[in-house]
Amino acid sequence: DTGVSQDPRHKITKRGQNVTFRCDPISEHNRLYWYRQTLGQGPEFLTYFQNEAQLEKSRLLSDRFSAERPKGSFSTLEIQRTEQGDSAMYLCASSSWGGSYYEQYFGPGTRLTVT
Amino acid sequence: GNSVTQMEGPVTLSEEAFLTINCTYTATGYPSLFWYVQYPGEGLQLLLKATKADDKGSNKGFEATYRKETTSFHLEKGSVQVSDSAVYFCALVDTGNQFYFGTGTSLTVIP
Numbered sequence: 001d002t003g004v005s006q007d008p009r010h011k012i013t014k015r016g017q018n019v020t021f022r023c024d025p026i027s028e029h030n031r032l033y034w035y036r037q038t039l040g041q042g043p044e045f046l047t048y049f050q051n052e053a054q055l056e057k058s059r060l061l062s063d064r065f066s067a068e069r070p071k072g073s074f075s076t077l078e079i080q081r082t083e084q085g086d087s088a089m090y091l092c093a094s095s096s097w098g099g100s101y102y103e104q105y106f107g108p109g110t111r112l113t114v115t
Numbered sequence: 116g117n118s119v120t121q122m123e124g125p126v127t128l129s130e131e132a133f134l135t136i137n138c139t140y141t142a143t144g145y146p147s148l149f150w151y152v153q154y155p156g157e158g159l160q161l162l163l164k165a166t167k168a169d170d171k172g173s174n175k176g177f178e179a180t181y182r183k184e185t186t187s188f189h190l191e192k193g194s195v196q197v198s199d200s201a202v203y204f205c206a207l208v209d210t211g212n213q214f215y216f217g218t219g220t221s222l223t224v225i226p
Contacts, residue, residue: 040219041219042217042218043159043204043214045214045215103161104161104214105161106151108156108158109158
Protein backbone atom coordinates (compact mmCIF):
# COMPACT_ATOMS: atom_id res chain seq x y z
CA ASP A 1 0.00 0.00 0.00
CA THR A 2 1.66 3.19 -1.16
CA GLY A 3 -0.97 5.61 0.06
CA VAL A 4 -2.86 8.21 -1.92
CA SER A 5 -0.93 9.69 -4.81
CA GLN A 6 -1.63 12.80 -6.85
CA ASP A 7 -0.24 13.96 -10.13
CA PRO A 8 1.13 16.44 -10.93
CA ARG A 9 2.46 17.87 -7.68
CA HIS A 10 2.73 21.34 -9.17
CA LYS A 11 1.02 22.95 -12.14
CA ILE A 12 1.54 26.44 -13.50
CA THR A 13 -0.90 27.52 -16.16
CA LYS A 14 -2.05 30.68 -17.86
CA ARG A 15 -5.47 32.11 -17.23
CA GLY A 16 -8.03 30.63 -19.57
CA GLN A 17 -6.29 27.29 -20.01
CA ASN A 18 -7.75 23.96 -18.95
CA VAL A 19 -6.01 21.75 -16.41
CA THR A 20 -6.58 18.20 -15.22
CA PHE A 21 -5.37 16.59 -12.03
CA ARG A 22 -5.27 12.92 -11.19
CA CYS A 23 -5.71 11.13 -7.88
CA ASP A 24 -4.96 7.47 -7.23
CA PRO A 25 -6.56 6.37 -3.98
CA ILE A 26 -5.59 3.52 -1.69
CA SER A 27 -6.71 0.50 -3.63
CA GLU A 28 -9.38 -0.92 -1.33
CA HIS A 29 -10.95 2.43 -0.47
CA ASN A 30 -14.38 3.00 -1.92
CA ARG A 31 -14.72 6.71 -1.12
CA LEU A 32 -12.70 9.46 -2.74
CA TYR A 33 -12.85 13.14 -1.85
CA TRP A 34 -11.56 16.32 -3.46
CA TYR A 35 -10.76 19.40 -1.40
CA ARG A 36 -9.34 22.83 -2.16
CA GLN A 37 -6.95 24.51 0.26
CA THR A 38 -5.93 28.13 -0.07
CA LEU A 39 -3.10 29.76 1.84
CA GLY A 40 -3.86 30.07 5.53
CA GLN A 41 -7.07 28.11 5.30
CA GLY A 42 -8.12 24.58 6.00
CA PRO A 43 -9.26 22.20 3.29
CA GLU A 44 -12.66 23.01 1.81
CA PHE A 45 -14.80 20.18 0.54
CA LEU A 46 -15.43 20.11 -3.22
CA THR A 47 -16.94 16.74 -4.03
CA TYR A 48 -16.84 13.06 -3.23
CA PHE A 49 -17.40 9.72 -4.88
CA GLN A 50 -18.55 6.43 -3.54
CA ASN A 51 -17.12 3.95 -6.00
CA GLU A 52 -17.87 5.55 -9.40
CA ALA A 53 -20.89 7.57 -8.25
CA GLN A 54 -20.43 11.26 -7.51
CA LEU A 55 -22.64 11.67 -4.46
CA GLU A 56 -22.22 15.28 -3.45
CA LYS A 57 -20.85 18.51 -4.86
CA SER A 58 -20.12 21.68 -2.96
CA ARG A 59 -21.42 25.04 -4.12
CA LEU A 60 -17.72 25.91 -4.46
CA LEU A 61 -17.62 23.59 -7.46
CA SER A 62 -18.62 25.93 -10.27
CA ASP A 63 -19.61 24.68 -13.70
CA ARG A 64 -16.00 25.11 -14.80
CA PHE A 65 -15.05 22.22 -12.53
CA SER A 66 -15.77 18.60 -13.29
CA ALA A 67 -14.68 15.43 -11.56
CA GLU A 68 -14.86 11.84 -12.65
CA ARG A 69 -14.04 8.49 -11.19
CA PRO A 70 -14.42 5.93 -13.95
CA LYS A 71 -14.64 2.34 -12.74
CA GLY A 72 -14.38 3.49 -9.14
CA SER A 73 -10.59 3.60 -9.18
CA PHE A 74 -8.57 6.75 -9.92
CA SER A 75 -10.25 10.13 -10.19
CA THR A 76 -9.64 13.23 -12.26
CA LEU A 77 -10.51 16.83 -11.48
CA GLU A 78 -10.66 19.16 -14.47
CA ILE A 79 -10.83 22.93 -14.33
CA GLN A 80 -11.81 24.66 -17.54
CA ARG A 81 -10.99 28.27 -18.39
CA THR A 82 -8.85 28.70 -15.30
CA GLU A 83 -8.99 31.97 -13.36
CA GLN A 84 -6.45 33.43 -10.97
CA GLY A 85 -8.82 32.69 -8.12
CA ASP A 86 -8.42 28.98 -8.85
CA SER A 87 -4.83 29.13 -7.59
CA ALA A 88 -4.77 26.79 -4.61
CA MET A 89 -3.69 23.38 -3.38
CA TYR A 90 -6.06 20.65 -4.55
CA LEU A 91 -6.15 17.72 -2.15
CA CYS A 92 -7.47 14.25 -2.69
CA ALA A 93 -8.37 11.86 0.09
CA SER A 94 -9.67 8.33 0.13
CA SER A 95 -11.42 6.42 2.84
CA SER A 96 -13.14 3.29 3.90
CA TRP A 97 -15.64 2.71 6.63
CA GLY A 98 -13.98 3.07 10.01
CA GLY A 99 -16.79 2.36 12.38
CA SER A 100 -18.78 5.51 12.99
CA TYR A 101 -17.02 7.64 10.42
CA TYR A 102 -14.96 7.45 7.32
CA GLU A 103 -11.27 7.86 8.20
CA GLN A 104 -9.65 9.86 5.43
CA TYR A 105 -6.14 9.41 4.07
CA PHE A 106 -4.84 12.41 2.19
CA GLY A 107 -2.53 12.67 -0.77
CA PRO A 108 0.27 15.26 -0.98
CA GLY A 109 -1.82 17.61 -3.09
CA THR A 110 -1.45 19.37 -6.43
CA ARG A 111 -0.47 23.01 -6.18
CA LEU A 112 -2.04 25.04 -9.00
CA THR A 113 -0.77 28.47 -9.89
CA VAL A 114 -2.73 30.44 -12.47
CA THR A 115 -0.80 33.36 -13.97
CA GLY B 116 -24.25 25.11 9.55
CA ASN B 117 -21.36 23.01 10.78
CA SER B 118 -18.05 24.71 11.41
CA VAL B 119 -14.77 24.46 13.28
CA THR B 120 -12.93 27.36 14.87
CA GLN B 121 -9.37 26.96 16.03
CA MET B 122 -6.89 29.28 17.59
CA GLU B 123 -4.91 31.35 15.20
CA GLY B 124 -1.20 31.02 14.93
CA PRO B 125 1.56 31.02 14.43
CA VAL B 126 2.61 29.49 17.71
CA THR B 127 6.28 29.39 18.64
CA LEU B 128 7.44 27.34 21.61
CA SER B 129 10.72 26.24 23.05
CA GLU B 130 11.49 22.54 23.13
CA GLU B 131 9.88 20.76 26.12
CA ALA B 132 7.25 23.48 26.57
CA PHE B 133 3.57 22.66 27.08
CA LEU B 134 1.32 23.00 24.05
CA THR B 135 -2.37 23.84 23.86
CA ILE B 136 -4.18 24.56 20.61
CA ASN B 137 -7.81 25.49 21.15
CA CYS B 138 -10.59 24.15 18.94
CA THR B 139 -14.33 24.68 19.22
CA TYR B 140 -17.02 23.42 16.92
CA THR B 141 -20.59 24.01 15.85
CA ALA B 142 -22.53 21.03 14.62
CA THR B 143 -25.94 19.47 14.68
CA GLY B 144 -26.21 15.95 15.94
CA TYR B 145 -23.21 14.08 17.23
CA PRO B 146 -20.11 14.66 15.11
CA SER B 147 -16.81 12.83 15.39
CA LEU B 148 -13.81 15.06 16.01
CA PHE B 149 -10.27 14.90 14.69
CA TRP B 150 -6.89 16.52 14.74
CA TYR B 151 -4.85 16.32 11.57
CA VAL B 152 -1.21 17.33 11.19
CA GLN B 153 0.53 18.56 8.07
CA TYR B 154 4.32 18.45 8.03
CA PRO B 155 6.14 20.66 5.52
CA GLY B 156 5.77 19.32 2.00
CA GLU B 157 3.49 16.47 3.03
CA GLY B 158 -0.22 15.70 3.00
CA LEU B 159 -2.50 15.83 6.02
CA GLN B 160 -2.17 12.93 8.42
CA LEU B 161 -4.66 11.89 11.04
CA LEU B 162 -3.15 12.58 14.47
CA LEU B 163 -5.98 11.54 16.77
CA LYS B 164 -9.73 11.20 16.92
CA ALA B 165 -12.70 10.98 19.28
CA THR B 166 -16.10 9.72 18.27
CA LYS B 167 -18.31 10.56 21.25
CA ALA B 168 -18.56 12.90 24.20
CA ASP B 169 -15.89 12.48 26.90
CA ASP B 170 -13.73 10.31 24.64
CA LYS B 171 -10.03 11.15 24.80
CA GLY B 172 -8.00 10.72 21.65
CA SER B 173 -4.27 10.30 22.01
CA ASN B 174 -1.25 9.65 19.80
CA LYS B 175 2.46 10.48 19.86
CA GLY B 176 2.09 12.26 23.23
CA PHE B 177 -0.76 14.46 21.97
CA GLU B 178 -4.18 14.33 23.61
CA ALA B 179 -7.59 15.88 23.07
CA THR B 180 -10.87 15.32 24.91
CA TYR B 181 -14.28 15.62 23.27
CA ARG B 182 -16.21 18.07 25.49
CA LYS B 183 -19.80 18.28 24.40
CA GLU B 184 -20.80 20.77 27.09
CA THR B 185 -18.24 23.32 25.85
CA THR B 186 -18.23 22.06 22.21
CA SER B 187 -14.46 21.89 22.38
CA PHE B 188 -11.65 19.54 21.38
CA HIS B 189 -8.45 21.24 22.49
CA LEU B 190 -5.12 19.66 21.52
CA GLU B 191 -2.46 19.31 24.22
CA LYS B 192 1.04 17.95 24.57
CA GLY B 193 3.08 18.08 27.70
CA SER B 194 6.53 18.46 26.15
CA VAL B 195 6.92 19.45 22.52
CA GLN B 196 9.87 18.53 20.33
CA VAL B 197 11.38 20.22 17.31
CA SER B 198 9.93 17.41 15.19
CA ASP B 199 6.41 18.51 16.20
CA SER B 200 6.78 21.65 14.08
CA ALA B 201 3.89 21.46 11.63
CA VAL B 202 0.43 22.84 10.90
CA TYR B 203 -2.36 21.34 12.98
CA PHE B 204 -5.97 21.19 11.79
CA CYS B 205 -9.03 20.50 13.89
CA ALA B 206 -11.87 18.85 11.99
CA LEU B 207 -15.27 17.29 12.41
CA VAL B 208 -17.30 14.84 10.39
CA ASP B 209 -21.05 15.22 10.56
CA THR B 210 -23.70 12.55 10.42
CA GLY B 211 -23.72 12.93 6.63
CA ASN B 212 -20.00 11.97 6.55
CA GLN B 213 -18.93 15.41 5.35
CA PHE B 214 -15.72 16.81 6.83
CA TYR B 215 -15.26 20.39 8.02
CA PHE B 216 -11.78 21.70 8.81
CA GLY B 217 -10.52 24.62 10.84
CA THR B 218 -8.08 27.10 9.34
CA GLY B 219 -5.02 25.44 10.82
CA THR B 220 -2.50 26.49 13.46
CA SER B 221 1.16 26.64 12.59
CA LEU B 222 3.49 25.43 15.33
CA THR B 223 7.22 26.05 15.37
CA VAL B 224 9.31 24.49 18.10
CA ILE B 225 12.75 25.96 18.62
CA PRO B 226 15.63 24.09 20.28
